[in-house]
Amino acid sequence: RWEKKSGHLTPGPLIGEGMFGQVRRAKLRTPEGELAVAAKTVRVEDSQSYRDFYREAAILVAVHEQNSNVRASNIVRLLGLITKSREKYILLEYAPKGDLLGFLRSVKNRDGEVLHGNLLRYAVHISRALQELERLKIVHRDVAARNVLIIANNVAKLADFGLARDVYASTQYVKTNNHGVEEFLPLKWMALESIETGEYTCESDVWSFGVLLWEIATLGNDPCFDDKVHVTFLQMVGILRQGIRMKRPPGCPEDLYRLMRACWRDVPATRPTPDGLEERLLQLMGALFPDEAIDM
Structure with a gap:
């Protein structure tokens, strides 16, 4: 349900970056059309960065699978994961007003x-x-x-x-x-x-x-x-x-x-x-x- 094809994601400009991670505005191709998303990835490929990445992915999946009304939630909405390609992403709803x-x-x-x-x-x-x-x-x-x-x-x-x-x-x-x-x-x-x-x-x-x-x-x-x-x-x-x-x-x-x-x-x-x-x-x-x- 959550895994998306890497070929369906078109990464765009960087909107947040730190020492180990980065977030890009991106477009995700879906059956309903193109969707603006925030695509989070690791920048430094070390064990701590990947541990944090998979921890966040697991928590967001758990939140969404146990929440019957995701759209009304005050937790950022998970739209998908890309974990089977070299570049790994957590795909989240895009927040145009920022943080x-x-x-x-x-x-x-x-x-x-x-x-x-x-x-x-x-x-x-x-x-x-x-x-x-x-x-x-x-x-x-x-x-x-x-x-x-x-x-x-x-x-x-x-x-x-x-x-x-x-x-x-x-x-x-x-x-x-x-x-x-x-x-x-x-x-x-x-x-x-x-x-x-x-x-x-x-x-x-x-x-x-x-x-x-x-x-x-x-x-x-x-x-x-x-x-x-x-x-x-x-x-x-x-x-x-x-x-x-x-x-x-x-x-x-x-x-x-x-x-x-x-x-x-x-x-x-x-x-x-x-x-x-x-x-x-x-x-x-x-x-x-x-x-x-x-x-x-």
């Missing part, structure tokens, strides 16, 4: 630092994606604005279930050595228990969601702890162990910041659930933007 981080920064450049209710709707969409993953017992491990795509009908979808730390490289990831294995980790989005023990759960995804809310409230600023934009592994543990959290962004409503802080509680079981996040966000939007017509 949420770039979108937030374009809003800031256009409108200045004004938080619109329509931006919080994207947070609601991602809380729904986390609900889907919780039901499927899948942990994302890298919930962040750079890994959220805005598709054509202005819906936000959670993407990047494996190649995320490779396709979007650079400053957001810190190199660590874990039992002799070098990894690139999104430290400033990670829960304390994930940094300390390597444990990832639905609750650690909720912590990362709190950082995503902070990104939305700042219209795409880079997370900053204790006035430091760049932190090492040990610095991050020390900062969080002292109870230090990111400050309330200028102009951020107190109730929204309170929700972020709830996501960053030390004890995982005391953080909001994905269902609770959606409920609280909808209440907040009604209170903060009563006159804004927000299409959910």
Whole structure:
């Protein structure tokens, strides 16, 4: 069902690239006609890159095969896989508006630092994606604005279930050595228990969601702890162990910041659930933007 013929794919321009992975806009020939897709592939042919590639493919297949209403999902839609040719691809729905981080920064450049209710709707969409993953017992491990795509009908979808730390490289990831294995980790989005023990759960995804809310409230600023934009592994543990959290962004409503802080509680079981996040966000939007017509 998922395997497509490599001859049916016409790769186009590069739309995202990191040290190990890349994404191209492409055209896929189908019985219904030509379809615009995002084609993800590995760039460096090593075991770690292929492990991430197959992990992402397996998770997306599992999500789609257990989800009865894929079109209504807030997880990026899988359209096919090409694994039997030398060039291997994961084929995903194309997001013409790009990722949420770039979108937030374009809003800031256009409108200045004004938080619109329509931006919080994207947070609601991602809380729904986390609900889907919780039901499927899948942990994302890298919930962040750079890994959220805005598709054509202005819906936000959670993407990047494996190649995320490779396709979007650079400053957001810190190199660590874990039992002799070098990894690139999104430290400033990670829960304390994930940094300390390597444990990832639905609750650690909720912590990362709190950082995503902070990104939305700042219209795409880079997370900053204790006035430091760049932190090492040990610095991050020390900062969080002292109870230090990111400050309330200028102009951020107190109730929204309170929700972020709830996501960053030390004890995982005391953080909001994905269902609770959606409920609280909808209440907040009604209170903060009563006159804004927000299409959910």
